[in-house]
Amino acid sequence: MxxxxxxxxxxxxxxxxxxxxxxxxxxxxxxxxxxxxxxxxxxxxxxxxxxxxxxxxxxxxxxxxxxxxxxxxxxxxxxxxxxxxxxxxxxxxxxxxxxxxxxxxxxxxxxxxxxxxxxxxxxxxxxxxxxxxxxxxxQVDLRRGDPAVTAQLPVTELIDDEPAPAGRSRGPLLIAVLAGAVLAAGLAVWAVLPAEPDPAAGTDPAPLPAPTAATATTRLPRAALPVRPKPSAGSGSARPSRTPTAKPSGATASLPPAAGVLTARYATVSTRIFGYTGEVVVDNAGSAAANDWSVVVTLSEGGTIAGASGADWRQDGQTVTFTGAPVPAGGSETFTFDVRDGDPLTKAPESCTLGAAPCAAP
Known part of the structure; x- marks a missing residue:
């Protein structure tokens, strides 16, 4: 079964x-x-x-x-x-x-x-x-208190509906605790949700996040991605691919294709706060199938791969190496990968290369 x-x-x-x-x-x-x-x-x-x-x-x-x-x-x-x-x-x-x-x-x-x-x-x-x-x-309602006291969070209402006994003031301590929890929860939500709509458009201040399928595609500039030196092999932990494959050594992290045969294109196909989904298309303009290829993506500091489709992958620090099926002559192979990033402004990797050549924009 x-x-x-x-x-x-x-x-x-x-x-x-x-x-x-x-x-x-x-x-x-x-x-x-x-x-x-x-x-x-x-x-x-x-x-x-x-x-x-x-x-x-x-x-x-x-x-x-x-x-x-x-x-x-x-x-x-x-x-x-x-x-x-x-x-x-x-x-x-x-x-x-x-x-x-x-x-x-x-x-x-x-x-x-x-x-x-x-x-x-x-x-x-x-x-x-x-x-x-x-x-x-x-579910954290920050507007339930007296509208005139905007700096004070409704602590007692969130815990229970009975007022505190006379002579016992626990408001300042509970306010501080709840404020910290709300701020921490807010940062956690921002880490992965899609970007919020422009408040000037007159929408509700807390709309539902837009569906992934409807998210506007973010493309890289026409200029090729910058190539950044890769960190040392000991700078981070390795993440194995779902299907075991031979792992390239640090000295051969990328396999240069035959000149004028393999090229790669990168695009950010969906975004969210503290994350995005990238897509790489490997094209083979040659007359024979390309059996061995390797695309190396350098993420921003703190970025991690949450998963990939269409290729095997291995992460070492900021460097992620993707390998996949042979690319037929005159054909292409496409893979996508999800990135969790600690920087809300990051919507693309720092660099993307196939061999020594940077990935082009689509």
Whole structure:
């Protein structure tokens, strides 16, 4: 039996995660658009066509629902039938979410299954936690106190609705504690959510983050990315690729292609506060397939790869080395990668090279 099994530990309670799993507007912001099928209770159309590992939209039917513990669906993707379950278990830190999809009818090529699992992993470990942080931050109401006293946070109302006993003043201490918690939560939310709309446009001061699919593509300038010297091999920890591959040594981190044959193009295809998704296209203008290639991306300080699709990768400090399938003559190979970055202004790597040549803008 072929199955996909992905688990993630979340620092939020199960009821909040359940809301992110069942609210169609929220699902669209961390996974994909979902539409209700008119006249069919419990039937949904999941707009997965074009996503990594999916062939078409999925016709799903809810078969079991136990809030906030279990959500089960029977899925039909152009004749391929699967059973998808989302299980929530409370933990001391928050809860554990397990997403399992089992193939019941049809075929599932190994490479497609791997790409599908990678998409689930990226959504569950990157975008879902961002939405949960945003929802938790929205529950902190900073406007519930006396409007005239804007500097004082409504501490007692957030803890309970009864006034403190006379003669006991605990406001200053609790205010300081809550203020620190709110600031920390705010920074955590900013780390991964998409950029907020311009306040001058007259929108609500705390709108829902825009869906990833609708995020405007950010392109690098036409000039090639600058090449920055790579840090030493001991400057950071290595992150293995999902599929084990031979790891190049520090002296041969990039394999120069034959002159005039391989070139690479880089673009930032989506952004969020403290993060972005990059795309690299490797083109082969030669008359023979290029079996060995290596793209080296240098992230800004503190940046980490959250996942990649279409290539194997290995991170050493700020340097990430990508390798992938052979590039056919006259063809190309494309891979994408998600970056978590500590700088809200960073929306692209410091450099991208294929061999000794910098990646060009598209």
């Amino acid at each position: 072929i199955e996909i099994d992905t688990a993630v530990d979340l620092t939020h309670p199960a009821d909040l995660v359940w809301r992110a799993l069942t609210d169609r507007e929220l699902v669209a912001r961390w996974f994909t658009e979902v539409e209700a099928v008119a006249g069919a209770r419990g039937r949904l159309l999941v707009c997965t066509a074009g996503l990594a590992g999916f062939d078409a939209a999925v016709d799903a039917e809810v078969t079991e629902r136990r809030e906030p513990e279990l959500l089960a669906l029977r899925c039909d993707e152009a004749g391929r039938r699967t059973r998808l379950t989302c299980t929530l278990t409370s933990t001391t830190e928050g809860c554990r979410l397990v997403v399992r999809e089992v193939l019941e009818h049809g075929t599932w090529p190994a490479d497609q299954r791997d790409r599908r699992e990678q998409y689930y992993d990226q959504a569950l470990t990157g975008r879902l936690p961002a939405i949960l942080d945003w929802l938790a931050f929205q």
